[in-house]
Amino acid sequence: MKRVVLLNLAIILAMAHLQGADTIQVKPNQVPILIDRADNVLFYVRVNARESKELNEVNLRFANSMNMVEVEAVKLYYSGTEAPQRFGEVHYAPVRQYVSSHTPGMTRKANPSYSIKVAEVLSPANEVTLTSNYKLFPGINYFWISLQMKPDASLLTTVDVDFTTGKLDGKQAPLHFANESKPFRLGVGVRHAGDDGSAAYRIPGLVTSKEGTLLGVYDVRYNSSVDLQEYVDVGLSRSTNKGQTWE
Template identity: 25%
Template sequence: MKKSLLLLCAFYLYGTTSIGQTNTPQINSISLIQTELPTGLGDTDQRILAVKVSANSGIGSNTVNAMKFTMGGTTNIANVTNIKVYSSGANAVFNAATATLFGTVKPATGNLVVNGSQTLASGDNYFWITYDVAAGAKEGNVLDATCESIVVNKIPNNITINSVAGNRVILLANTLLFSPGDAGSLNYRIPAIITAADGSLVTVTDKRWNHAGDLAAKIDPVVRRSTDKGKTWSEPLIIANFGGPNGAGDAALVLDHTNGNLLCILSSERGFFQSTNAVPAKVLIVRSTDNGITWGTPVDVTNQIYGPNPKWKGLFVASGRAHQLRDGKIVAAIAVREDIDGKDHINNYMISSSDHGITWTASTARVELDGDESKIVELNNGDLLMSIRNKGLRRFNISSDKGLTWKTAYNQSDLPDPNCDGDIIRYTSTLDGYNKNRLLHTIPFSADRSNVSVLMSTDEGATWPIRKTIFAGASAYSSLTVLPDGTLGIYYENGENSIYQMYFVRFSLDWLSNGSDTFVENKPTKKEKQKNRK
């Protein structure tokens, strides 16, 4: 009898343990991941915080029943119209179209609870706290959250470290144009953007079909347009090469203000390091006469540039923006693989066209020995400033005779450069009736390819004291434009999840300058007044 009683007690004890193992959550860890992308006015399903739950495949199932969090760190909860929590299972990349809605709650101060039911798989499981941003939200305000606990199998699991550094800043627009895998292409790279004569935005991007590397490869330049300040974009349009195996890319854009045409300068067929003077990488000009809606047949101008320069083995125009001078001449910086005393160097020169991009001339004056991708902008005094890619600090050089000769290149001490392409453009000039001279520059403001930032100079490039980060994480090439309303647009490579996603961001001068500067419409110059009288 005593033995039977012991066996019975053992049975009940074992049964109780088994039930405990079934109901007790088999959770290894819970951690938080902060999103630091900008977000745009009126954007929905904007991920703020990811909750990563690592679960065991123990006895029984693990079901998340609720999540408790706050809007801590958010500047103004009125900037948010709704909060949704999603589950993406084991997928660490959020996509609202494929994620499962866990639950919703209205924005409020203090603790918020979202109830739902989501079974955890063995391994990592991702939940996303997302906000819908108000259309009237204030630019420069930030969105953030803390996560206090999650309830699994009706048992609360408190999160010791309930917040992560960072937040999402509200800007005027933040739009994803391309991700790896879109339209069958493994990668997209090399942003170029410009504002057309009608005010529409035009981008060109390398559709790099088989890998992220440069020419020679299957690469197609694809155009997208926006007529609503970058909120929505047209379907991609291939403008050169049309699927050929050797490709065309590295687009540089310029608007010819004298006739409204857009020119796209491309490198084609051969790679920069495979190019020879006898069989060079081609330079193509593609023209649009209708603000980027349609594009003409690419025109080969290669021989015009290589012909007079037998020691030039390869060259390309740096992607992003070319430039038109006040006298109508179109100029662009080129990187040239040049034979000097039997050794190859990558040097910088300039090409120019005085007839709207029909014919081109290469300068004989070398701007920089051992340079790289570079950009040109005209200063108010008529000088040309070339900004040159360089490891460590950006290099600048000045020409006082429209590129016939150049001074000695120098380090720009307040522009770090991780050896990456960036843009430099004119924003405003007193010569055009604006209240101030302003130049803009983009660069990954870091020792590596991260922290893509926009900088502003109000002393014609001597110093660059004004700066804002667009994305603090992995990021590389970028291109800039000015919209008709004076707001600014950057199109850049974002490496948050892959190499690369291509994002457009629009913002104001007020945000860039922390409120110390505001865009003011230009007053008509004397020349413009005389023209209007005619």
């Protein structure tokens, strides 16, 4: 009888410890990976540090079917703490975009104001460990995981990757996922804000010629992204290799 009581007590204590342990909250991104970007968001990471002092590491696993030769680097960034005006809400990043979709000169790399690189693995294998030992502030801490592809990566490649484990204070932490992780398709940014002195490119269209050439058309909005009346031209780019490169 005494053994049963002690066993039940041990189970209760273990469950209480698990429930009280800080959790690594993960939100997989659902936006295509751009080959011409130095940074693409794979995962948003949120740690509410009630007891934990350090994020030691996070671990990823790429599918065996993926050609890892095409991957340049996997990076872990720290991006700050929660703003007081957002206390009580659940967010996975302190800013809307870590890589801007519209700010000239900021559409191909991480926003330095919210991206302190704390770990990086170059030419990774399928199993990736990002070791940071980064000290946490009490409360919400934000991180994100970035993927950089090599310039010659194929558009036909899909990136299938899982966030498998993470450690806080040297111990494996519970994980909570905000949504299901799905494979990423690859893409190319044909035109970016700031290219050729234009503030924005909008309203794209795409056709294929009889010869198989891809023709992309779009607004070239020189001064801003707003609609007419403004200084706007029509631009044209073409690809003769099924979208891999453009001219």
